Amino acid sequence: MADFSINLKENGGINIIELSGYLDAHTAPELENAFSGLITDNKFKIVVNFTDLKYISSAGLGVFMAFIESVRSNNGDIKLAAMQPNVFNIFDLLGFPLLYEIFNTEEEAVNKFNS
């Protein structure tokens, strides 16, 4: 069973990470690798598109915490977009909207970078 997958693309010069499936302690290392790869390539403007993400546990949340500092210190950001309500509820429950901008659509997040 393919529990989780990542697709990388660009939109308006911004790097998009599209997530699909279940992000847990088993699959979180794949997302870490995706962030590491972007940072190695000096790509610091990142939007994560959650449209097809069905589930997240704290191991998944930890990935966003692990990279936010190095991305922001390079004048970039990790912006989050298009979360399903059940996924947003977990971010919200832990106060993550204090630290991350969360948008309804990928387009809005990309536009915020380009504004």
Added chain:
Amino acid sequence: MKFLIPKKKPSTNLILNGTDVNTLRQDTAGLIVKSRTDNLSRIRKYILDVTGKYGIEQDITDKIILAVDEACTNIIKHAYQSKPDNDIIINAFFKNGKFIINITDFGKGFNPELIPDPDMPSYLKQRRVGGLGMHLMRTLMDKVEYHSQKDKYNKLVLEKNIN
């Protein structure tokens, strides 16, 4: 683990003293998995099956599944220190208006009193990573109880009131 009946699917729905054997097996046998993170999806599926059997609504089910995932992730990482061939036994059932999950492991125990709930604004400010599992369990469930029998077993009991 000798005391556990392996979960087998009976070929027919036998009725034993008025109890469907399928139900009996589900409630008494539960799930035994090895301590590997690729089993987390099986664990979530097991909880989904049992909550589904009792018709528990989706948003409550989501909370229970996350709490159990966090508990088992902690067991894999901390109790078994990521060694993959140890047992985790999970037993979920509904009783007296509560959905109850017993999770047993045979690894290293801990003292839950030494794990305070984090202050989330300062957690975020300090860019901390990890350590949210117990906090999530306490937030999502109505009761979290932990019993550690040194060098024998650890048992975590999670309870959610169902109205």
